[in-house]
Amino acid sequence: MRTNWAATVIAAASLIAPAVGKNVDLSTIPPRNTVQLTIYNSEDLTLVRETRQITFKQGVNPLQFSWANTLIDPTSVDLRFKTHADQLDLIDTTYPHDKPQMLYWNVRSEMEGPATVEITYFTSGITWAADYVCVVDPEETRMSFDGYVRITNHSGEDYANAQVRMVVGTINLVEKIAELSRRGLIADEKERAAGRRAVPKTPAKPARGRALRALGYVMDSKPKEIIKEGLSEYFIYTVEGTETIRNTWSKRMQLFEGTRAPFRIQYRYRPAEYGRHMVRLFLLRNDKASTLGTTPLPDGVVRLCRDNGRDGLSFLTQQGIKYVPIGQEIVLNLGPDPEVIHEWVLLRNWRDNFWFHRGGVNVHFSPTKGHRIAVNDTVAGWDDHQEWVERIRNYRAKPIDVEIRRRFGGHVMFRSGLNPTLYDYRTPQFSARVNPGQKRELAYRVTSRQGYDKKQDKVTLLPQDG
Amino acid sequence: MHGRYDKPVLLSAMVLLVLTPPVTAGIKLITLPPRQRVEIQLDNPRITLVEEERVVPLSAGANEVVFAWANTHIDKNSIQLRCLTDPDKIKVLSSQFPPNENALTWQVSSPKAGAARVRISYIIGQLTKTFTYRAVASKDEKTLDLRQYIELHNKANEAFGTAGMWAGFGERLERPIGINETRRLLSAKFQDVPIRKTYTADLSKYGYLDAGKRQLRIPMHYVLKNDQAHRLGRFPLMRGKVRIFQDDGRGTVAFTGEDWGQFTPRDDEMTLYLGLAKDIVVKRTIDRRDRKRVMGNLYDYDVVVKYEVENFKDSPAVLDIAESLPALRAEILGKSRRAVHWEMGKDGTLDEMFDKAKSQADKAVFHVPLPARGKDQKAVKQVHKLHVLIKNEW
Numbered sequence: 001m002r003t004n005w006a007a008t009v010i011a012a013a014s015l016i017a018p019a020v021g022k023n024v025d026l027s028t029i030p031p032r033n034t035v036q037l038t039i040y041n042s043e044d045l046t047l048v049r050e051t052r053q054i055t056f057k058q059g060v061n062p063l064q065f066s067w068a069n070t071l072i073d074p075t076s077v078d079l080r081f082k083t084h085a086d087q088l089d090l091i092d093t094t095y096p097h098d099k100p101q102m103l104y105w106n107v108r109s110e111m112e113g114p115a116t117v118e119i120t121y122f123t124s125g126i127t128w129a130a131d132y133v134c135v136v137d138p139e140e141t142r143m144s145f146d147g148y149v150r151i152t153n154h155s156g157e158d159y160a161n162a163q164v165r166m167v168v169g170t171i172n173l174v175e176k177i178a179e180l181s182r183r184g185l186i187a188d189e190k191e192r193a194a195g196r197r198a199v200p201k202t203p204a205k206p207a208r209g210r211a212l213r214a215l216g217y218v219m220d221s222k223p224k225e226i227i228k229e230g231l232s233e234y235f236i237y238t239v240e241g242t243e244t245i246r247n248t249w250s251k252r253m254q255l256f257e258g259t260r261a262p263f264r265i266q267y268r269y270r271p272a273e274y275g276r277h278m279v280r281l282f283l284l285r286n287d288k289a290s291t292l293g294t295t296p297l298p299d300g301v302v303r304l305c306r307d308n309g310r311d312g313l314s315f316l317t318q319q320g321i322k323y324v325p326i327g328q329e330i331v332l333n334l335g336p337d338p339e340v341i342h343e344w345v346l347l348r349n350w351r352d353n354f355w356f357h358r359g360g361v362n363v364h365f366s367p368t369k370g371h372r373i374a375v376n377d378t379v380a381g382w383d384d385h386q387e388w389v390e391r392i393r394n395y396r397a398k399p400i401d402v403e404i405r406r407r408f409g410g411h412v413m414f415r416s417g418l419n420p421t422l423y424d425y426r427t428p429q430f431s432a433r434v435n436p437g438q439k440r441e442l443a444y445r446v447t448s449r450q451g452y453d454k455k456q457d458k459v460t461l462l463p464q465d466g
Numbered sequence: 467m468h469g470r471y472d473k474p475v476l477l478s479a480m481v482l483l484v485l486t487p488p489v490t491a492g493i494k495l496i497t498l499p500p501r502q503r504v505e506i507q508l509d510n511p512r513i514t515l516v517e518e519e520r521v522v523p524l525s526a527g528a529n530e531v532v533f534a535w536a537n538t539h540i541d542k543n544s545i546q547l548r549c550l551t552d553p554d555k556i557k558v559l560s561s562q563f564p565p566n567e568n569a570l571t572w573q574v575s576s577p578k579a580g581a582a583r584v585r586i587s588y589i590i591g592q593l594t595k596t597f598t599y600r601a602v603a604s605k606d607e608k609t610l611d612l613r614q615y616i617e618l619h620n621k622a623n624e625a626f627g628t629a630g631m632w633a634g635f636g637e638r639l640e641r642p643i644g645i646n647e648t649r650r651l652l653s654a655k656f657q658d659v660p661i662r663k664t665y666t667a668d669l670s671k672y673g674y675l676d677a678g679k680r681q682l683r684i685p686m687h688y689v690l691k692n693d694q695a696h697r698l699g700r701f702p703l704m705r706g707k708v709r710i711f712q713d714d715g716r717g718t719v720a721f722t723g724e725d726w727g728q729f730t731p732r733d734d735e736m737t738l739y740l741g742l743a744k745d746i747v748v749k750r751t752i753d754r755r756d757r758k759r760v761m762g763n764l765y766d767y768d769v770v771v772k773y774e775v776e777n778f779k780d781s782p783a784v785l786d787i788a789e790s791l792p793a794l795r796a797e798i799l800g801k802s803r804r805a806v807h808w809e810m811g812k813d814g815t816l817d818e819m820f821d822k823a824k825s826q827a828d829k830a831v832f833h834v835p836l837p838a839r840g841k842d843q844k845a846v847k848q849v850h851k852l853h854v855l856i857k858n859e860w
Contacts, residue, residue, distance in 0.1 A: 133546060222575060223559050248565035254558075303544060305515070305587075310632065312505045313587060315515040318544075338702045341731045346827040349805040351858045356762045367761060377762035379860045384805060386827070395732050439733075 009119065010064040011054050027064070030054050033116065036163040037245065038236075039128045039151065041298060042170040045177050046126040046155070048072075051082060051118050056109035060091070065119065066102040070156035073180040076122040079105055087111040124178035125155030126245070128166045130255065130300030134332070136282070136316070138309035140265060140398075143284070145258030145292060147300075149226070149237065152250035161242040168298045168323070169234035226255050228295040235296055261290040267340055267402040269390075274333060278342040278392075278402065282332040286324045297324035304332055339395040340434075342402075347443075348387040355381035355452045364452050381452030390442040394434040403431045408446060411456040416444035417464040425458045480540075480624050482586070483532040484522045497523055502583070504626045506643070508595050508616065509634025516626070517587045524556065524576040531584075534569035538624045539591030547572050551582040592621035595633070597706030598650070599727055601738070603688065605715045607663045610688065614654040614703070620647050635701035659697045662689040663740075666786045667748045667773065670793035675742070682748045684785075686740040692730045703730040708738055745778040746785060746836065753851060755798050760858065767856040769798060770813060776845040777836035785834045787816070787850070792828050795856055802859075811853030830854075 010027040030052045038047040054063070065077060074095065081088045087110040094104040109115075128151045136143040149166060153159070224240040237255065245251065263284035268274060282304070287293040301320050305313040317334050324330050356365050356377035364380055365371035394400050407427045414420065420430040434440045445465070449455065484497045499520040507515040522531060533545065542563065549556040559573040576582065596617045603610040616633055620626075626643045636654050643649060664687045666672065672683040688710070693699040708727040711719040723740055730736040754770035771794065777783055791806040806828060810817065819832040830852070839845040 131543065223557050250563040252561040252563070254560075301543065308507070308509070308632070310638065312507060312517055312630075312632070313515060314507055314634070315510045315513050315589065318513075318589075338729070338731060341734070349827050350807045351804075354761075354764060354858075356764075373761040375759075375762065379762060379764055382858075386805065393731070393733065 038165045040167045044124040049120045055114045061107045063105040068101045071125040071181040073122040073177045078120045080118045082116040084115040122177050123155045126153050130298040132302040134304045136306040138307050142260040145261045147255035149255045150252040153245045159245045164239040164243045166237040258292045269404040277336045280334040280337040341393040343391040345389050350385050353383040384448045386446045392434050393439045399435045405429045411449040411454040412459045413447040415462045480535045485530040504629040506629050506631045514593045519585050521581050526579045529574045531572045541589040544589040546587050548585045594619050597704040599708040601710045603712045605713045609658045612656040616651045616653045618649045668788035670790035680749050684743040684746050686743045688738045690736045693733050705729045747776045749774045763860045769854045771852040773850045775848045778845045782838045783836045787832045789830045807857045809855045814853035815850045
């Protein structure tokens, strides 16, 4: 416990309450017995729950709790009695105006002797984040998928031998904890106007002779299990045993190990999602069949490598993934593939099925319906036809599956022999397999009704002519 | 522990330390395992991955292995330690990142004391690659010898000793890479690659040389097809600068220019610009523009584009004529956002020279053979006509 900056409880020896006015005083500093950190990743929020043993005397016992240079929310500090709860009462809490990161509790005791108290509070500055490392086998059929969590402590406080829990899920806060810790209970208007944030001072080196475990020097010799449990809409990861989370340090631990997870490869052209090029995707599922599925995957960065078969790795990609529930597909985007070439080629344009407007009578005529067109009639509607081809060349050693989505605006007829489906009302989607070395052409015709002839704003799928 | 490896970090950019337990006392023993093997993986287009192997002495139980990389551009989130010796038994328990230092400490457990080979991999910045080419064309410009080089630029502030390198294709290379060194490595060699030398008349792309005379700019290119029939096609050709030389027939070569060779997939063509041809003169005029009413205000346009071509070279050549139909329509009708509905007419002379494979809906391409100038030093003037019906305009 560092009295300069750490969250500190001082039990004053004097029985006179309040004890804050005395110039000569005697205090004892009860150390933490246990501490538990519950760290949320959706907000800069950690719930700290610590227990300490305090010896009480009968009558009123003043306690001082201070948290100089930390990021504790003073409105969240709470004191409860774990033992002798029926003989101990918290009768008042005082926040002195001249000492912003401090409070006093007056506890009335009907007993004399030690009792265990639990102090809880919120702090900001402790965060955790997930990341994932995947290594694909040379055949590109399976991958290892290992998850890690990294805890970073910038709270201004060391937490030695803490039970660490991490919460996955989004919670609602109406005020940020960092702002509350900066503001204090009574906001300093000058500071608020200046918009400054209290930054904890870098702590001094720990004094020699501290417990080695508290410094994190004593290590277990086996990997710690991280227990994963669901709670309501949240998931809680609990690190086995205790961890020392030192201020300004970060620590990374393995969350899970996915071994030889099967995946499939697909090539997609979806401009709205992946930009205007065909991309290579590795698709797997967060489920038991994939040796995963023990936990939802929190937001994090995936780093994907491939065993290049030459006793080394090839770096494929790194990308952020959003929360993946158990059972959902994981999509890893490798970007364009130089061994798979995709071209979109317009082969032919033409127009027909004209409609003409006759001024004065305000009537439309169509020569294809046998109407006679006068010299002064003007074009009011027509059909645009375009013949397109998607050319795909596969230089890889394996067949590839491609899926293409094309969006068209207006009143469109999409004719093809590609067995397309509609992704939405204006986006045909079709798939094909391209064998190794094959140059495949996926052809279709798009008829777009224009002007007077335009009656809809959607794509209709039609079979290929003839 | 805080700051205890400041000194080695300052002395050497990248170090691996193994702290023999207990690490609690003031007197410590630190071993510095050297690199046994380094592989620089260059196959990702943007990112360089380094893998290095070291043999670390481990004690039974928990060990601390410190990796520090002062003044280098390592992505610390990418650093991985894998144990190659007894990977099922020797485990990385956790890693800790001290504040304000480019270092991390792995806690590694080992069931027994002994040496273990570990592989450390990380993404490094400022260790980049570019591709360059040297092309030497034969005197008759029918073939060229092409050499591809990888230029490795090491600004990462770290010397890697002798490192293996692989660009994702071709052979693995092994060379020492020093600090701030750029090393040029021959990565592929292609000999007697058949090439085409092209002369292109394309008003919409290259414009006029003399607008008053309607004389077109005629750029020259070497065209290399990246396929096996042309002694290439082993892998896609990466983008890079190509320095072009030509055999002068006297045992030496002359530098004839340079161009950026664009990324060229297999079966595609790499086109290298050589400059403007002055000895092939092409004048282009609109020879006919007839408007024909279809009905109402709907018209077809009967257009003939005339090309007058003279080859003043003493060798035959092939002129590629490309006509952009949207540009032609804009030339005779003004700009329009409608697609061009067009057909070839019957009054043209280029039909047999039409290249269907290179033509698209909005571009027609023809290849016109040009004879060399005559013995009397006079060039034959060829007149070719492109007859186009631009249909259904209003």
